[in-house]
Amino acid sequence: SLQNVGDSGTAGWQADDLPEVNDTSVVSPQMSLPNGVGPLTLRFWNTQTIEDGGAGCYDAGQLFVSADNGPFTQVTDADIINNDYDGTIDSGFSNPAAGEQGWCGDPLAATQFNVDVDTYAGQDVQFSYRMASDSSVGRPEGWVIDNVRITGCEAP
Numbered sequence: 001s002l003q004n005v006g007d008s009g010t011a012g013w014q015a016d017d018l019p020e021v022n023d024t025s026v027v028s029p030q031m032s033l034p035n036g037v038g039p040l041t042l043r044f045w046n047t048q049t050i051e052d053g054g055a056g057c058y059d060a061g062q063l064f065v066s067a068d069n070g071p072f073t074q075v076t077d078a079d080i081i082n083n084d085y086d087g088t089i090d091s092g093f094s095n096p097a098a099g100e101q102g103w104c105g106d107p108l109a110a111t112q113f114n115v116d117v118d119t120y121a122g123q124d125v126q127f128s129y130r131m132a133s134d135s136s137v138g139r140p141e142g143w144v145i146d147n148v149r150i151t152g153c154e155a156p
Contacts, residue, residue, distance in 0.1 A: 012146030015131030017050045017059045019138035023096040025064075025130040028148065035122045037152035041081065042115040042127065044148040049107040049141035051134075056087030058136065059095065060102020061143040064128040067120050072128050074100060081114035093134035102132070106139065110146075117150065 013026045033040055051059045062085075064072040077084040086105055091098035117125070129145050 012045070012144045013129065014142055014144045015061070015129075016142040017131065017139040018133045019136060020133065021094050021096065021135050022133040023130070025128045026145070028127040030124050030126050031150065032124050033117065033120050033122065033150065034152070037154045038121055039116060039118040040121055040150055040152045042117045042148070042150055044113055045110050045144075045146040046083070046103070046113050047108060047110045047141075047144045047146075048103060048105060049139040050104040050131075050143055051137050051139055052086065052104040052106060053090045057089045057102045057104035058093060059131075059133040059138065060086075060089045060097060060100075060104045062097060062100065062102050062130045062132065063115065064130060065117070065120070066126045066128070067123045069124070072126075075115055077101065079116045079119075081116055083111060083113050089132065090134070093136050095132050095134040097130070097132035103143075107141065118152075 063075040066072045085101035089097045089102045131143050
């Protein structure tokens with residue numbers, strides 16, 4: 001759903017953290033990343049109230065990228081500049097993303113996340129924000145993504 005939340009603007013994408021098995025995502029439009037204006041950084045605002053699991057996550061948000069119409073692959077902590085994933089998604093309650101890394105926690109106020117996407121310069125990319133829930137407790141506030149943009153610098 002679109003909600004009036006986040007850093008600014010009129011609406012952000014919200015995925016409820018449901019108390020049942022759920023796997024939902026929103027995919028960005030395809031965009032061509034330029035060469036020579038790096039480092040390219042994906043920036044977005046994230047607020048989350050997602051059930052954590054102590055050392056990992058019961059429910060979780062995740063980020064994926066597709067380059068040149070290829071398959072979506074999960075962005076790893078190696079490319080996340082700040083706010084790495086919170087841990088491994090638990091496999092005990094049928095979460096469809098069990099065993100993968102994810103963001104979770106109760107709550108995280110609006111925070112800007114930055115991801116290095118410079119390796120995709122010169123390619124057409126899409127980003128997918130995925131919310132995966134298990135079969136137990138949920139958090140209705142869920143996960144909100146807002147103000148998604150790519151930034152870079154051109155050398156003088």
